[in-house]
Amino acid sequence: MPRDPLIGIVGKPSSGKSTTLNSLTDANAKIGAFPFTTIDPNRATGYLQVDCACARFGKQELCKPNYGWCTGGKRHVPVELLDVAGLIPGASQGLGLGNKFLDDLRQADALIHVVDVSGTTDAEGKATRGYDPVKDVEWLQDEIRLWIETNLKKRWGSIVRRHTATKSSIVDTLRAQFGGYGATASLIARAVDSIDNLPPLEEWDDHWITTMVKHFMMFKFPTVLALNKIDHPDADKNVSKILLKYPDSRAVLTSAITEVFLRRLAKQNYIKYEEGTEFIDTLEDVGPGSDLRPLDEKLLQRIETIRDLVLFRFGSTGVVQVLQEAVKVLDLIPVFTVRNIQTFTGSSGTSVFRDCTLVKRGTTVSKVARSIMGEVTIAAIEGVDGKRISATDTVDIGTNDILSFKVVPGGLTTSSA
Ligand SMILES: Nc1nc2c(ncn2[C@@H]2O[C@H](COP(=O)(O)OP(=O)(O)O)[C@@H](O)[C@H]2O)c(=O)[nH]1
Ligand SMILES: [Mg+2]
Secondary structure, eight states, rough: OOOOEEEEEEEESSSSHHHHHHHHHOTTSBBBOOOSSSOTTTEEEEEEEEGGGGGGTTTTGGGGOOBBBTTTTTEEEEEEEEEEOOOOOGGGGGOOOOHHHHOOOOOOEEEEEEEESSOOOOOOEEEOOSTHHHHHHHHHHHHHHHHHHHHHHHHHHHHHHHHHHTOOOEEEEEEEEEEETOOOHHHHHHHHHHHHHHOOOOOOOOOHHHHOOOOHHHHHOOOOEEEOOSSSSSSHHHHHOOOHOOOSEEEEEEHHHHHHHHHHHHTTTSOOEOOOSSOOOOHHHOBTTBOOOOHHHHHHHHHHHHHIIIHHHHSSOOOOHHHHHHHHHHHHHEEOSSSSSSBBBOOOSOBOHHHHHHHHOOBBBBHHHHHOOOOOOEEEEEEGGOOOOTTTOOOOOBBBBEEEEEEEEESSSSOOO
């Protein structure tokens, strides 16, 4: 994943995709803008909560990220989100915004599938009562699979002929077919390796093609379920049905609308609310002397309801956790790069840990350097306490995740350091 990770938010109409996106993005105003290249109304910056390196050294007060923000050692790292709207039943055959949807989809590294577990919207997203959302979970996977499968089967005859004539490996042949979905050779290789007893490609029947596509999807579109609208009274039984039917799925219970509401109240200074937690403080809770504004009876009542129905029952609104889960699926960890390994500062000033990048766990230090600085010649790599680190060492949380790269003077081929 050489570029910044992109999380796609998918789901049928009215499941709560836009609300989920807004709940993750409409955060503190004091943050610096994150320079995304694309201007797209459906794209936004979400903030992933991670433990910041500053807390390990008691330097929380000095922590001033270049992007995002950090409070008390809890760092909010920008992550790009995409609201992949337009998926309706039949999209794989080009219905609705079918192709636009699928074009958007291929850019995503992981998906958050927003499922309306209130049962108040039907398969097309129209208002109803008692709809069974279990169907939605399967439907979305089927829709994506059919899209890929249909494309593959259309050309299967010639794919097999070329495969045989050129004596290609399965990975090479599939690379040509799946490259358009943004898949790398190594991703395809992992998908191929994950299938037991896979026969030679020229012997694949429909069953094997389907199996291959399913495994490809597991790697290309790893998915987290956001079981949304848990504030609704019908949600419980639907949540339990989904969890029982898909015990291996990664699912998080969410109430996106509650998060949007709480963040708005917090912004207007009616409440203190720490995103991702169950804690809300009102003026009544903290007492006079605080700078919080008083709430009227109606808002107080609403907050009580939110506490009862969402926060105390589920521990949080879930949206912060759903983003964390999506990043976890990608196995990304924060790596902090600093100019000065003694002080953890950047090129100027006293603030620490200005830069944080999400990279795949287990990435080599030299690859981290390249992805952050481009093709530079590294003279030395230092870790905490000035320890020399080898370019082939790998990163993990707490291991080589604070790095200082010393670049060869004049050896800079692309300037970004
Ligand atoms: N009760 C409840 N309603 C929600 C929640 N999230 C979204 N909604 C409502 O569901 C409807 C569709 O939401 P929207 O985000 O526009 O869905 P989209 O079509 O998937 O983007 C709107 O009326 C939202 O207010 C939630 O967590 N709880
Ligand atoms: Mg929408």
